[in-house]
Amino acid sequence: MATLEIRDLHVSVGEGTDGAKEILRGVDLTVRSGETHAIMGPNGSGKSTLAYAIAGHPKYEVTAGTVTLDGEDVLAMSVDERARAGLFLAMQYPVEVPGVSVSNFLRSAVTAVRGEAPKLRDFSKEMRQAMQNLSIDPAFAQRSLNEGFSGGEKKRHEILQLEMLKPKIAVLDETDSGLDVDALKVVSEGINRFSAGTDTGVLLITHYTRILRYVKPDFVHVFAGGRVVEAGGPELAEVLENEGYEKYVKAGASR
Amino acid sequence: MGLESGTPVSTLHERESYKVGDFEVPTGREEEWRFTPLRRLRGLHNGTAAEGGKVVVDVEAAPEVTVETVGRDDERLGRAYVPADRVSAQAWESFDTATVITVPKEAVASAPTVVRLRGEDASGAAYGHTTVVVEPFAVATVVLSHRGSATYADNVEFVVGDGASLSVISLQDWEDDTVHVSHQHARLGRDARFTGHNVSLGGDLVRISPSVAYTGPGGDAELYGVYFVDGGQHLEHRLLVDHAVPHCRSRVDYRGALQDQDAHAVWIGDVIIRAEAEGTDTYELNRNLVLTDGTRVDSVPNLEILTGEVVGAGHASASGRMDDEHLFYLQARGIPRDEARRMVVRGYLGQLIDKIEVAEVREKVAEAIEEELDKGLDQGAGE
Numbered sequence: 001m002a003t004l005e006i007r008d009l010h011v012s013v014g015e016g017t018d019g020a021k022e023i024l025r026g027v028d029l030t031v032r033s034g035e036t037h038a039i040m041g042p043n044g045s046g047k048s049t050l051a052y053a054i055a056g057h058p059k060y061e062v063t064a065g066t067v068t069l070d071g072e073d074v075l076a077m078s079v080d081e082r083a084r085a086g087l088f089l090a091m092q093y094p095v096e097v098p099g100v101s102v103s104n105f106l107r108s109a110v111t112a113v114r115g116e117a118p119k120l121r122d123f124s125k126e127m128r129q130a131m132q133n134l135s136i137d138p139a140f141a142q143r144s145l146n147e148g149f150s151g152g153e154k155k156r157h158e159i160l161q162l163e164m165l166k167p168k169i170a171v172l173d174e175t176d177s178g179l180d181v182d183a184l185k186v187v188s189e190g191i192n193r194f195s196a197g198t199d200t201g202v203l204l205i206t207h208y209t210r211i212l213r214y215v216k217p218d219f220v221h222v223f224a225g226g227r228v229v230e231a232g233g234p235e236l237a238e239v240l241e242n243e244g245y246e247k248y249v250k251a252g253a254s255r
Numbered sequence: 256m257g258l259e260s261g262t263p264v265s266t267l268h269e270r271e272s273y274k275v276g277d278f279e280v281p282t283g284r285e286e287e288w289r290f291t292p293l294r295r296l297r298g299l300h301n302g303t304a305a306e307g308g309k310v311v312v313d314v315e316a317a318p319e320v321t322v323e324t325v326g327r328d329d330e331r332l333g334r335a336y337v338p339a340d341r342v343s344a345q346a347w348e349s350f351d352t353a354t355v356i357t358v359p360k361e362a363v364a365s366a367p368t369v370v371r372l373r374g375e376d377a378s379g380a381a382y383g384h385t386t387v388v389v390e391p392f393a394v395a396t397v398v399l400s401h402r403g404s405a406t407y408a409d410n411v412e413f414v415v416g417d418g419a420s421l422s423v424i425s426l427q428d429w430e431d432d433t434v435h436v437s438h439q440h441a442r443l444g445r446d447a448r449f450t451g452h453n454v455s456l457g458g459d460l461v462r463i464s465p466s467v468a469y470t471g472p473g474g475d476a477e478l479y480g481v482y483f484v485d486g487g488q489h490l491e492h493r494l495l496v497d498h499a500v501p502h503c504r505s506r507v508d509y510r511g512a513l514q515d516q517d518a519h520a521v522w523i524g525d526v527i528i529r530a531e532a533e534g535t536d537t538y539e540l541n542r543n544l545v546l547t548d549g550t551r552v553d554s555v556p557n558l559e560i561l562t563g564e565v566v567g568a569g570h571a572s573a574s575g576r577m578d579d580e581h582l583f584y585l586q587a588r589g590i591p592r593d594e595a596r597r598m599v600v601r602g603y604l605g606q607l608i609d610k611i612e613v614a615e616v617r618e619k620v621a622e623a624i625e626e627e628l629d630k631g632l633d634q635g636a637g638e
Contacts, residue, residue, distance in 0.1 A: 055587050058579065083589035091587075095580045099602025105585070108598065112589035144602070161588060 002033040002070055002086060002168035002199055004054075009065035011046075011053045020061065023049040025226035027065070029203075031169055036195055036202040038212060038237065041223030042245040047205045048092060050223075051173040055089040056082050069169065084113055086168030090158040090175050096147040102157065103127060103141040106164060113165050130163050133193070135186050152183040159190035169201045170194065176211035188214030209241040224248035271337040275302070275348050278341035287340060290521040290553050292489060295460045297406045297434055299342050299380060307379030310405050312354055313371045317364035320395060323355045331355055332386055335412040336440035339464070343438045346382045346408035353384035356397065358419075364395035367613050374405025377432045383409035387423075391416035391444070398616055399425040401435065402457075408436045413451075417444040417471065423451045424616050427490075428623065429458035438464045443503070445471025452611055453509075454620050455482040455490045456627065462521075466495040467505060472534075474503040479607050480522075481620065483627040484550070486515030493523040494539070498532035504566075507539035510607055512600055514631040516549035524556040528568060536566035543574035544603055546596075546631055597628050 011024035023046045031037050041047050053060045054067060056079040067074040069085055077085060097105070106127055111117040118126070131138055134156045146154050155175055162170055172191065176184055192215060195202045204215060212220075212234070220236040221228045222245075229248055230236065270278065280301045281288040288300075298304035314322045325332070332353050338344040358364055370385065389395055393416065401407075415421045421441075429435060435458055441449045455461050467476040476496065484490045496505040511520045524539040543552045556570040577599055585595035604624055611617040 055583075057583055078592070079583060079586035080589050080591050080595070083587055089587055091584070095578070095584045097581050097584065097599065097602060099604075099606040100585075100598050105588070105598070108585075108590050108594065109588035112591065112594070144606075165588065 002201060004031040004087070004169045004201065004203070005066070005068045006030070006054070007066045009050070009053065009067060010063045011049055012061050012063050013049065013059060022063070023060075023226050024053065027227050029221065029228060031201045031203050033168060033199045033201045035219065036204060036215065036217045037219045037221060038217035039203065039205045039221050039223050040207070040209070040237065040240055042249050043207065045223045046226040047223050048173055051089055051171045051205055054087060054171055055079060080112065083165075083167070088162055088165055088167035088170045090162055090170065090172040092174040092177060094146045094154045094158055097145040098147055100145045101142050102145055105145045106161065109161065110164055126164065130160055133163070134160055134190050136160060151178040152180065155179060155183065155187055156190075159187050162194055163190055166194075166197065166200070168199060169203065171203045171205065173205045174207060175204075176206055176208060184211060185214060191215050209237050212237045222248055271339055272344060273333065273338060273347050275341060275344045278344055281341060287493070291462055291491060292460065295434065295489065296342070296436070297380065299345060299406065299408050299434065299436055302345070304380035304406065305378060308377065308381035308406050309375045310381040310383055310403075310407050311373045311375060312383070313373070314354065314356070315369045315371070316356070317366040317368050317395065319358065319362040319364045320368050321357045321359070322368070323357075324352050325355050326352060329353065329355065331388065332384060333412070335386075335414045335442040336410060336438065338410065339438065339466075342408050342436045343410055343464075346384070346410050349382035350384045350409070353386060356385070356387045358389045358393040358395040360390040360416075361392045362390075363393065367396040367398050369398045369400060371400045371402070374401075374403035374407060374429065374433055377404040377406050377430075377434070380406045380408065383407065385409065386412045386414070387421065388414045389416055389419040389421045392418040394420045396422040396424070396612060398613060399423065401425070401427050401429055404430045404432050406434045411437065411439045413439070413441040413449065415441060415443045415447040415449050418446045419444065420448040421450070422612055423449075424611055424613060425451070425453050425463070426616070426620070427453070427455040427458060427461050427463065429461065431457065431459060433458040434460045436462045438466070440466045440468070441476060443467065443469050443471075443474035443476060446473035447471075447475070449476045451476070451478045452607075453480040453482075453492060455480070455492070456623050458488065458490070460489045462491040462493070464493040464495070466497070468497050469500045469503045472500055472502040474500070476504070477506045478508075479610055480509035480511075481604050481607050482509070482511040482520060483604075483624060484511060484513040484518040484520045485627065485630065486549070487517045489519045489521070491521035493521075495525045496527070496537065496539075498526070498528045498535045498537065501532055502534040503532065504536040505539075506537070508607060509540070510542045510544075510604055512544045512546055512604065512627075513550035513552065514546040518550040520551070521553045522555070522572075524570060524572075526558045526568070526570070528560045528562060528565060530561040533562055533564040534566055535562075535568065537568050539570045541572045542603070544600060545574060545576050546600070600624070600628060
C-alpha cells in the first residue's frame with residue numbers, strides 16, 4: 001500500500017531580473033495505490049509543473065508545502081532517489097539521448113530501481129515481452145533512446161519504461177497528447193496493465209477527456225490557477241467534456 | 256568568400272615545401288599557429304629542439320602486406336605529401352629511416368597491420384616518416400599506436416590507389432610528458448575509399464593535421480576523431496579536405512570531451528571545393544562536451560566553395576555543457592547522477608567509437624574513455 005501525499009505545495013519557476021514566478025499555489029492531493037486520479041485543466045494551469053515538481057526537475061523550486069511517499073520526504077530526495085523510492089514520471093516530451101541505446105538505458109534503469117542487475121537473459125526476455133505488449137518493433141532496442149522516434153513512439157517507450165520499472169506511483173504527463181486513436185489504445189492498455197498491479201497508483205495529467213474512455217479514473221480533479229479547484233468522480237470528466245474549462249479559467253484568473 | 260574576391264583559395268594551405276628554410280619561424284600570430292602554445296613545442300618549430308629523442312617503430316603486419324624500413328633516399332617517400340608547415344618540413348629534413356607499408360594490387364589484407372610507435376625519451380626530439388601504399392583494388396586496415404614519452408614530429412602518407420580501400424586508426428595514447436606534431440595526408444585515386452580515425456587521449460601537447468586530396472573522381476573519405484582532454488592538456492586537430500576533382504565525397508565528424516583546469520581542445524575543419532570539383536558531397540561536424548569549468552575550446556570550421564554545382568556542402572560546430580535535460584531524464588529513471596553523466600558521454604563518443612572496424616581497438620578505446628571518466632569523477636567533476 002503506497003500513498004503519495006501532496007500538501008499545500010507552492011512551486012516557482014525562474015529567477016533573475018523578472019523574479020521568480022509562482023506557478024503552483026497550494027496544491028493538496030493524495031494518491032493511494034489502487035487509485036487512478038485524473039488531473040484536468042486548461043493550458044498554463046500548472047499541471048505539468050506539478051508533474052515535474054514531484055519528479056524533482058531542477059528548474060522548479062518548491063517554496064512551500066510537502067510531498068511525501070509513504071511518509072518519506074520526497075522533496076529531500078534527489079531526482080534518482082525519487083525514482084528508486086517508487087515514483088515515475090512519464091514525460092510529455094521525452095528527450096533524445098544520442099548513442100544510448102534503448103536496451104542499455106532500460107537495463108541501467110532496471111538495475112538502479114531494483115537494486116541489482118537482472119540476468120541478461122531474463123532481462124532480454126522481459127524487455128521483448130514488454131515491447132511486444134506495446135506493439136513496439138524489437139529493432140528499437142538497439143536504437144538511440146528516443147532519437148528520431150515519432151511522437152507516438154516516444155510515448156509508447158515511456159509506457160514501456162513504466163511497465164518495466166513498476167513504480168509505486170506513476171505520474172503521466174499528457175501521455176495522450178499527440179497520439180492517434182490506435183496509439184492511444186495501445187498506450188492506455190499499458191497504463192491499465194500497470195494500474196492493475198497490486199501496489200500501484202496513477203496520477204494521469206491530461207488536457208482532454210479522450211483518454212478517460214480507455215483509462216477509467218476513480219477521481220477527477222480540475223486544475224486551474226495553480227491549484228485544485230474542484231474534485232469529483234468520473235462524472236466530473238463528463239461535465240468538462242460538455243462545458244469545457246471556461247468557468248475555471250475565470251475562477252483561476254480572479255485569484 | 257573566395258567566389259567574389261578572386262583571391263587565392265584557402266590561404267591557410269598555400270605554402271608547400273620540403274625545406275625548413277622556406278617557412279618562417281612561427282611567432283604564434285599566424286592563423287595556423289595562433290591556437291598552439293609554441294613554448295610547449297620544445298623547439299620543434301624553430302630549430303632549437305634538443306637532439307637524442309627516440310621513438311621505436313615496430314610493425315605487426317598482415318600476411319598480405321610488406322613492411323620495409325628504408326633510408327631517406329627511397330623514392331617512394333614524399334611523393335604524395337609535401338610538408339605544409341615548418342614543423343612538418345623539420346620532420347621531413349630530420350628523419351633517419353622511414354617505414355614503408357605496401358598492400359599489393361588487389362590484395363585483401365586478412366588482418367589489421369599494427370604499427371607501434373613507442374617513445375622512449377621525451378627530453379630530445381625524434382622525427383619519423385611513414386608511407387602506406389595501397390595499390391589499386393587492394394583493401395587494408397592500418398593501426399598506428401602511439402605510446403610512451405616523446406618529443407616527436409612526423410609525417411604520414413597514405414597513398415590509396417584506384418578502387419582501393421584503406422582504413423586507418425591512429426591512437427594517440429601518449430604519456431603526460433609527450434609532445435607530438437603530426438601530419439597525416441591521404442591521397443585518393445579514382446574510386447578510392449579512405450576512413451581515418453584519430454583517437455587522442457594522452458600527451459601534453461598533441462597537434463595532428465589530417466588532410467585529404469583526391470586525384471580522380473569517385474573518391475570517398477571519412478574522417479572521424481574522438482578526443483578526451485584532461486586538465487593542462489592541449490589536443491589539436493586540424494583537418495583539410497581539398498576537393499579538386501569532381502564527384503568526390505567527404506565526411507568529417509570529430510567529437511571531444513574536456514575536463515578540468517586548462518584542458519584545451521582545438522579543432523580546425525577546412526574544406527575547399529575548387530571550381531572544377533562539381534558534384535562534391537561534403538559535410539563536417541565538430542562537437543565538444545564541456546564537463547567542468549576551466550576548459551577551453553576553439554572550434555573553427557571553414558568551408559570555401561568555388562562552384563555552385565555541389566551535391567551537398569555543410570558544416571556544424573557545437574560546444575557546450577552536458578544537457579541538463581538528458582541528465583534529468585536518466586535520473587528520473589533511477590539512474591544515479593554520476594552514472595547518468597557517464598552514459599551521456601559514452602553515448603556521445605560511442606557513436607564514433609562504434610565505427611572503428613577493429614574490435615580489439617574499439618574495446619581498448621572504450622576502456623580508455625572509461626578511465627578518463629573515472630579520473631573526472633574521482634575529482635567530483637562538474638558538481
